[in-house]
Each structure stands twice: as structure tokens, then as C-alpha cells.
Amino acid sequence: DRGSVQNLPKSYDVEYLMPVSLGTPAQQLNLDLDTGSSDFWVFSTLLKESMINGQTLYDPNTSTTSDKMEGYTWKITYGDESYSSGDVYIDTVTIGDLTVSTQAVEAAKVVSEEFTADSDNDGLVGLGFGIINTVQPYKQKTFFEKAMPGLDSPVFTADLKAGAPGRYNFGYIDDDAYLGNITYVPVDSSDGFWRWVSPGFQVGSTGSFNSTRIHGIADTGTTLLLLPDGVCEAFYSQIASAEYEPSQGGYTFECDDSTVPDFYFGTDNGQMIRIPGSYMSYSKTDTSSQRCFGGMQSDSGVGFTIWGDVALKAAFVVFDQGNEQLGWAEK
Numbered sequence: 345d346r347g348s349v350q351n352l353p354k355s356y357d358v359e360y361l362m363p364v365s366l367g368t369p370a371q372q373l374n375l376d377l378d379t380g381s382s383d384f385w386v387f388s389t390l391l392k393e394s395m396i397n398g399q400t401l402y403d404p405n406t407s408t409t410s411d412k413m414e415g416y417t418w419k420i421t422y423g424d425e426s427y428s429s430g431d432v433y434i435d436t437v438t439i440g441d442l443t444v445s446t447q448a449v450e451a452a453k454v455v456s457e458e459f460t461a462d463s464d465n466d467g468l469v470g471l472g473f474g475i476i477n478t479v480q481p482y483k484q485k486t487f488f489e490k491a492m493p494g495l496d497s498p499v500f501t502a503d504l505k506a507g508a509p510g511r512y513n514f515g516y517i518d519d520d521a522y523l524g525n526i527t528y529v530p531v532d533s534s535d536g537f538w539r540w541v542s543p544g545f546q547v548g549s550t551g552s553f554n555s556t557r558i559h560g561i562a563d564t565g566t567t568l569l570l571l572p573d574g575v576c577e578a579f580y581s582q583i584a585s586a587e588y589e590p591s592q593g594g595y596t597f598e599c600d601d602s603t604v605p606d607f608y609f610g611t612d613n614g615q616m617i618r619i620p621g622s623y624m625s626y627s628k629t630d631t632s633s634q635r636c637f638g639g640m641q642s643d644s645g646v647g648f649t650i651w652g653d654v655a656l657k658a659a660f661v662v663f664d665q666g667n668e669q670l671g672w673a674e675k
């Protein structure tokens with residue numbers, strides 16, 4: 345079996361949403377596929393009005409295939425301090441023609457203001473590893489873990505694009521979606537993330553390669569590229585107008601600065617992925633100024649490196665859960 349679904353970036357590629365069908369008759373919600381968490385949760389009719397702001401709600405009561413998991417609850421807090429919690433239902437879920445008939449759907453009763461404020465986002469599909477699922481008394485499998493046994497191949501792929509629709513595929517690798525070869529690196533899933541080690545980085549096409557092992561996670565649910573301070577300093581030192589502005593929350597530079605270099609990160613045996621300099625001018629710091637917030641920021645607030653959308657949209661990425669490895673290819 346296999347599946348394929350288009351993903352759509354929101355403005356500034358802050359997040360990528362995909363249509364998902366839940367229940368019978370199908371209720372379609374726009375969800376955020378997040379490889380950096382492992383809860384499948386949705387805005388639902390269980391929420392108080394004050395927490396809803398235009399989102400599409402999953403209504404378990406009108407689905408003829410939903411079953412409430414009595415006594416099961418969930419509560420998740422994300423690294424940016426946002427949170428959500430609620431009850432759990434079993435129902436059928438279809439993503440891009442791939443159906444899981446008994447998915448644990450976590451229906452929100454409470455969401456933090458950050459989720460209420462994002463009216464386009466109806467919830468998250470966590471595709472990290474199930475060991476960090478928050479459902480109590482017994483944790484639940486992710487959508488991919490439920491689908492995996494029936495798939496042609498135990499993989500899903502992420503093809504995120506800058507300011508354009510991309511695609512998530514399940515169960516197969518589309519050889520027309522990338523250039524050259526896919527380089528595979530081992531994954532350590534012990535903390536539930538797609539954690540891997542990059543052998544180093546290079547700033548600009550003429551820069552030298554810096555051999556330094558960077559431990560981090562591949563995270564479709566994080567917008568930016570969060571890297572160690574030393575790497576950020578090496579990158580921003582090459583941009584004439586770059587400054588570290590704590591008041592803005594990080595590195596900024598003049599949006600029209602022509603000295604913004606490309607950034608390369610190593611994957612394995614000499615292969616590198618090139619992130620175009622244009623991906624690094626993330627968003628205007630405020631309407632009046634001509635300064636942009638950098639797409640690369642320090643990981644010091646997080647504690648580990650996060651290869652978020654700014655990096656992932658420069659590559660074709662294979663999340664190979666069957667073999668616990670990540671595949672990287674140029675595109």
C-alpha cells in the first residue's frame with residue numbers, strides 16, 4: 345500500500361499543512377505533519393468557543409466509525425511553551441489515499457492561545473516515534489506506525505518547497521522527486537525524535553568545510569534552522585549587515601543584503617545539502633524596517649540542534665522508520 349498528499353506552506357513557510365480525512369462520513373481538516381512530536385491531535389467540538397478561531401473541528405459524535413477510548417487522556421507541551429490536551433477516540437483516518445482504520449485520534453478539549461491564534465492549523469500529525477506519545481494510561485502508535493505493516497516500503501518522504509506546494513509520500517520513494525543519489529545516515533530514536541549526526545558545515549561555495557559533529561533532529565514541525573552558536577557565528581560573520589538583536593530574538597540582517605551566502609551541511613561521505621542564501625532571510629522584523637529575521641538561529645534555547653523547515657525545504661528527505669535511518673538528497 346502507499347499514499348501521497350500535497351502539502352501547502354503558509355506565508356513565510358512558517359508551517360506546512362496537508363488535508364486529512366477523519367471519520368465517516370469524512371471530515372476534512374488541515375493538519376501540520378510534525379516529525380518532532382508523536383501525538384495525532386485535532387481541534388474538536390469538545391473545545392470551549394473561546395479557544396476556537398476559525399479552525400475546522402473534528403466531531404466524533406457525528407462519525408459512525410468513532411469509538412471513545414473511555415478513561416484515556418492526553419496532554420502535550422511543546423518546546424515553544426504552547427500546549428493542548430483532551431480525550432481520545434479511535435476512528436478511521438485517511439491521508440493521501442492511505443487509510444488507517446483504527447487510529448487513536450486525540451480530540452482537543454483545551455488548546456493554548458498560540459494554537460487558537462493560528463486559524464489555518466486544525467491540529468498536528470506527530471510522526472516522531474511512538475515512545476513519546478502522551479496518551480495515558482497507555483501510549484498510542486503514530487499514524488505511520490499503524491500504516492507501516494501494510495506499506496510497500498517502511499518509509500515516508502518529505503518534499504517541502506520554498507513558497508510552493510510540496511508533497512509527503514508514504515510507503516515509497518519517488519525517484520523523480522530528487523537529483524543524484526540519496527545518502528542515508530543512521531537515526532537514534534531512543535528519545536522519540538529523528539536524531540542524526542551531521543559531520544559538519546560550509547559557509548558559501550568557496551568556504552572551507554568545517555568538520556564538527558552536529559547532533560540534531562529532523563523536524564518538519566519547526567520553522568527555522570536552530571544550530572549551535574559557533575555555526576551561527578561563522579555564518580552571520582559573512583553577512584555585512586548582520587547583527588545579533590536580543591530585542592528581536594536573534595540574528596537579523598538587511599533584507600536586501602547581497603552578501604548572504606549559501607549554507608551547506610554535511611550528511612555522509614562528503615555529500616552536502618546546499619541551503620540557498622535566499623532561504624535565510626526569513627521574515628521582516630517589522631513592517632517599517634528593512635531588516636529580516638534570519639532563517640538560522642541559535643539552538644541554545646532548545647538544548648539540541650533542530651533541522652527545521654528552512655533546512656528540509658532544501659532537500660528530499662526519506663524518513664525510513666523500518667531501518668531507523670534518514671535519507672538526504674538534493675532536488
Ligand SMILES: C[C@H](Cc1ccc(C(C)(C)C)cc1)[C@H](NN)c1nnnn1Cc1ccc2c(c1)OCO2
Pocket residue numbers: 359376378379380381421422423424426458459462465563565566645646650
Ligand atoms: C514548535 C513545534 C510544535 C508546534 C508547531 C506549531 C505550533 C503553532 C501552530 C502554535 C504555531 C506550536 C508548536 C515543534 N514541533 N516538533 C516542537 N515541539 N516541541 N519542540 N519543538 C521544537 C522547538 C521549537 C522552538 C523551541 C523549542 C523547541 O525549544 C525552545 O524553543
